[in-house]
Amino acid sequence: MMVVYKSNQKIFFISLLCFSVTALFISIAFGSVPLSLNDLLQALLFTPSAPYHETIVWDIRVPRALLSFFAGAGLATCGAAIQGVFRNPLADPGLIGVSSGAALGAILIIVLGHSVLPNSQGDWQYYLLPTSAFAGALLVLGLILKVSLWTGNFSIISILLVGIAVNAVIGAVIGGLTLISSNEALRDLTFWTMGSLGMTEWPLVLIVMSVVTFTCLNMFKHAPALNVYQLGDADAEHTGINVTQLRKQLFLYTALCIGAVVSVCGIIGFVGFLVPHLMRILTGANHKTLLPLSAIAGGTILTLCDVFARQLFTSTELPIGLLTSAIGGPIFLIVLVKFQHQRQS
Amino acid sequence: MLVANNISFSVNHRALLQPVNVSLEPGKLVVIVGPNGAGKSTLLKVLSGQIQPSTGEVTYHGKPIKDKAPRQMAHIRAVMSQHYQINFPLISEEVIALGRYPHLEESSANTLDKYQIEATQYADVEHLKKMPFEVLSGGEKQRVQFARVLTQLLPSFELLERNGEGYPILLIDEPVSNLDLLHQQKIMSVAKLMAKRGASVVAVVHDLALAASVADQVWVMQGGDIIARGTPQATLSSQLINEVFSVSAELGWPIDGPPYLRYRKSL
Numbered sequence: 001m002m003v004v005y006k007s008n009q010k011i012f013f014i015s016l017l018c019f020s021v022t023a024l025f026i027s028i029a030f031g032s033v034p035l036s037l038n039d040l041l042q043a044l045l046f047t048p049s050a051p052y053h054e055t056i057v058w059d060i061r062v063p064r065a066l067l068s069f070f071a072g073a074g075l076a077t078c079g080a081a082i083q084g085v086f087r088n089p090l091a092d093p094g095l096i097g098v099s100s101g102a103a104l105g106a107i108l109i110i111v112l113g114h115s116v117l118p119n120s121q122g123d124w125q126y127y128l129l130p131t132s133a134f135a136g137a138l139l140v141l142g143l144i145l146k147v148s149l150w151t152g153n154f155s156i157i158s159i160l161l162v163g164i165a166v167n168a169v170i171g172a173v174i175g176g177l178t179l180i181s182s183n184e185a186l187r188d189l190t191f192w193t194m195g196s197l198g199m200t201e202w203p204l205v206l207i208v209m210s211v212v213t214f215t216c217l218n219m220f221k222h223a224p225a226l227n228v229y230q231l232g233d234a235d236a237e238h239t240g241i242n243v244t245q246l247r248k249q250l251f252l253y254t255a256l257c258i259g260a261v262v263s264v265c266g267i268i269g270f271v272g273f274l275v276p277h278l279m280r281i282l283t284g285a286n287h288k289t290l291l292p293l294s295a296i297a298g299g300t301i302l303t304l305c306d307v308f309a310r311q312l313f314t315s316t317e318l319p320i321g322l323l324t325s326a327i328g329g330p331i332f333l334i335v336l337v338k339f340q341h342q343r344q345s
Numbered sequence: 346m347l348v349a350n351n352i353s354f355s356v357n358h359r360a361l362l363q364p365v366n367v368s369l370e371p372g373k374l375v376v377i378v379g380p381n382g383a384g385k386s387t388l389l390k391v392l393s394g395q396i397q398p399s400t401g402e403v404t405y406h407g408k409p410i411k412d413k414a415p416r417q418m419a420h421i422r423a424v425m426s427q428h429y430q431i432n433f434p435l436i437s438e439e440v441i442a443l444g445r446y447p448h449l450e451e452s453s454a455n456t457l458d459k460y461q462i463e464a465t466q467y468a469d470v471e472h473l474k475k476m477p478f479e480v481l482s483g484g485e486k487q488r489v490q491f492a493r494v495l496t497q498l499l500p501s502f503e504l505l506e507r508n509g510e511g512y513p514i515l516l517i518d519e520p521v522s523n524l525d526l527l528h529q530q531k532i533m534s535v536a537k538l539m540a541k542r543g544a545s546v547v548a549v550v551h552d553l554a555l556a557a558s559v560a561d562q563v564w565v566m567q568g569g570d571i572i573a574r575g576t577p578q579a580t581l582s583s584q585l586i587n588e589v590f591s592v593s594a595e596l597g598w599p600i601d602g603p604p605y606l607r608y609r610k611s612l
Contacts, residue, residue: 087432227439228446230431234395238426239497240419240447285433 020300027065063200069299074212076298079272097166102262105136137259195268195321211260223287270328352401363570369545379566419447422514423498444496464495517548558603
């Protein structure tokens with residue numbers, strides 16, 4: 001068995017934590033402007049050897065490293081939580097339709113922004129897209145909560161069906177929008193759906209960091225209940241869980257977290273699905289360890305992916321979602337095959 | 346004491362449970378027998394609070410159980426049900442530990458450890474506790490789940506006594522359906538032991554001989570109604586067995602051993 005048990009879990013957790021700090025440092029150390037280690041450390045300590053070093057480090061690299069880490073942490077935790085809520089390891093945060101809502105909000109601005117809004121330049125325009133995206137996410141969240149009130153017990157089936165319906169309708173609307181969009185908007189739109197960690201304005205980064213921290217800590221708090229919930233609705237209720245309330249709370253935190261991350265970073269595929277899987281294979285399915293480990297691993301993996309996305313080609317930056325899917329798919333297959341092989345022997 | 350007054354349950358005008366009155370006395374093991382579709386599981390679900398009765402009310406110490414939060418109910422009663430599938434690769438020990446959940450605030454980790462070990466021994470699953478739950482056989486899974494249910498039940502004796510609420514309740518739906526002969530007897534003897542410690546135990550059992558050998562009281566169900574109740578010897582007559590189960594058989598009561606079921610006709 002490949003599973004790491006209690007005695008080794010602490011060691012695994014600590015090494016992962018060290019690894020994540022290293023990843024953050026690597027992310028800050030690499031960039032289009034080469035900085036020596038000395039320059040970098042001086043800039044980090046606010047005593048830069050050249051004034052523009054401080055700008056590069058503190059206004060570009062640090063917020064970007066933090067954004068990638070928290071986005072990855074949020075996506076992976078939400079993936080683990082939503083797989084737990086659906087009691088299905090194949091569930092993906094995208095299922096619940098919230099990221100589609102965010103996509104609609106973002107794409108509306110990308111396609112119609114130029115024609116509808118006054119063509120003035122200002123800071124607010126930069127924030128318009130994520131704000132609209134987050135509004136879209138909240139709209140879908142509200143819709144799902146509303147529909148669940150009609151069906152009563154907020155069942156897995158009702159969440160899933162509403163998600164499917166929302167995804168279908170929004171897919172159609174986005175398709176319609178691409179028909180009327182200009183070539184430039186079409187290009188922006190395509191890139192948005194492939195994800196980007198380029199929105200490194202501090203206010204946005206801080207918002208993502210606080211939403212992710214708040215929602216993830218709350219999800220960690222529900223981990224023991226989420227374990228019991230795996231027994232099925234009836235047995236979980238017998239063991240003292242208010243099943244409907246638990247589902248609603250976890251759904252709410254997931255939706256808020258996903259909404260915030262997608263609004264700022266676009267669609268970054270595979271992290272939310274893949275990381276919980278890997279962690280489950282490595283350390284078991286207990287949500288008390290699975291959720292925090294997924295968070296740290298998700299953050300680390302996305303941070304490293306971002307370094308590759310920036311450094312791989314000198315001329316251009318790879319869209320991050322492209323890279324996570326391209327790397328994630330094969331890695332996942334390898335681990336899965338290896339794991340199944342070991343389990344059979 | 347759990348008392349159910351005039352409880353019935355219908356779905357789409359079909360009565361799954363006719364109005365019945367029952368009360369569960371501390372220290373007694375009640376066995377429910379009856380053919381498929383007789384309403385045994387429905388009665389158990391109403392008693393556990395899993396479904397609300399269409400008429401009537403279930404009370405524990407005079408207070409309606411429908412007003413109690415899931416966690417409070419989890420202190421009062423533990424339920425062993427028939428399905429036990431888990432989709433994620435938990436270790437058996439982790440499954441057993443799930444029974445600690447409702448007691449996390451009231452009892453210390455040491456106390457709960459003690460009860461979990463006791464429960465693991467009762468269910469005879471010590472040698473399985475480090476194994477992944479998913480690789481166990483059906484019967485082994487059921488015993489691990491039984492250990493989980495006991496882990497939930499055992500701390501309740503102390504807790505309820507401290508709160509002056511009396512004794513906990515153990516509800517078991519077909520506990521032995523997947524088990525070999527040895528473990529059938531073991532599980533039922535643990536159920537009996539829980540009753541001896543003061544719990545009210547209700548178990549749905551199909552094996553009449555097993556029912557007769559452990560039950561303090563038998564409830565015979567047919568068509569959603571309890572048509573007979575009393576001690577096994579007085580209740581399970583060959584005439585009743587013939588009428589309710591449509592088989593020609595009788596229970597034998599040897600002086601020097603447990604009761605046995607003898608069929609009058611071979612198959």
